[in-house]
Amino acid sequence: MDPPTGTRNPKKSKQRSKRHQQPQLFDDTSMHPPAGTYGQSPGYPQTYPQGYSQGYPPQQAYMAPGTAGYPGYMPTGHPSEPAQHYGEQIFNDPMAAMAVQYGSNLAGHGKEYVAKNIDKYVPVSRLKYYFAVDNGYVGKKLALLFFPFSHMDWSIKYNQHEPVAPRYEVNAPDLYIPVMAFVTYLLVTGVVLGTQQRFSPEQLGMEASSLLVWLVIEVACLMLVLYIMNMKTDLKYLDVLAYCGYKYVGMIAVAIACMIFNNMGFYVALGWVSCSIMFFLVRTLKVQILPEAEADQLTGSKRRIYLLLLIAILQPIFIYWLTSGLFSYRPTLIGKMAASL
Secondary structure (H helix, E strand, O other), rough: OOOOOOOOOHHHHHHHHHHHHHHHHHHHHHOOOOOOOOOOOOOOOOOOOOOOOOOOOHOOOOOOOOOOOOOOOOOOOOOOOHHEEEHHHHHHHHHHHHHHHHHHHHHHHHHHHHHHHHHHHHHHHHHHHHHOOHHHHHHHHHHHHHOOOOOOOOOOOOOOOOOHHHOOOOOOOOOOOHHHHHHHHHHHHHHHHHHHOOOOHHHHHHHHHHHHHHHHHHHHHHHHHHHHHOOOOOOOOOHHHHHHHHHHHHHHHHHHHHHHHHHHHHHHHHHHHHHEEEHHHHHHHHHHOOOOHOOOOOEEEEEHHHHHHHHHHHHHHHHHHHHOOOOOOOHHHHHHHHHHO
């Protein structure tokens, strides 16, 4: 006889209870809090306060990677023990400390050696004095280069054995005006070549190279003459470079005069600039090449006078040589007809 509807079978209920009492193979995570609990954003692993999780014992709490309690977790900001011991071994090793000390000493000696040799051949400490100029000095020096005939005092009032800042002494040599004159002359050369319809970067580069090569040859020859004649003067090679570089100022005047007044302006400007630069160099170098202490020595004075005249005469020759090639170009009748076409 079937049992009435609504009543339960006690045997089936006992079997169901036994099934629930069997051990579970996996933890039930269906009761975990929803996403967003404890400050977590949806889609990211859920973390709980350290040591406890809601509804679960502490040992069953979920541990996200990078949190305390996760296998292999290491607190940030504190080095690991093996790396710390390895660094201590390196610094405590006497051989490593000796190698570091030797390397630092070697670097210090190398730096000192390079500094001594650079100062020996290129005196950087002295070179800065040749560029210590101001606007007043530049104006006076340019006027002295073009109109030196009215200048009376050519002596240097400071110690000639030590470099003098040119802004304190107008008769002292400088390298600022020669460098600026060199660059300005190249710019003027570019303008002239453009008016002659033959400007090109290669042509301008060849002109700059020619100027530099002839300047180096001139300075080298003068220093060689000083060495062969065994003359003890106050001239340094930087002084010779400065005095030889003043001719670029006259070359600028010659170039502008020729560009405006053609051949007549070229020769008039060349004559004036040549006389000015020769007079300037003779009066300036006389103080350094012909000192008063050796004025009574006839033989030594003659050699020094020859050297003085050599330096003075070379400047007009170089001015004419370097500028005549630039302005000797004159288009022929065929060239003019071709240009008109």
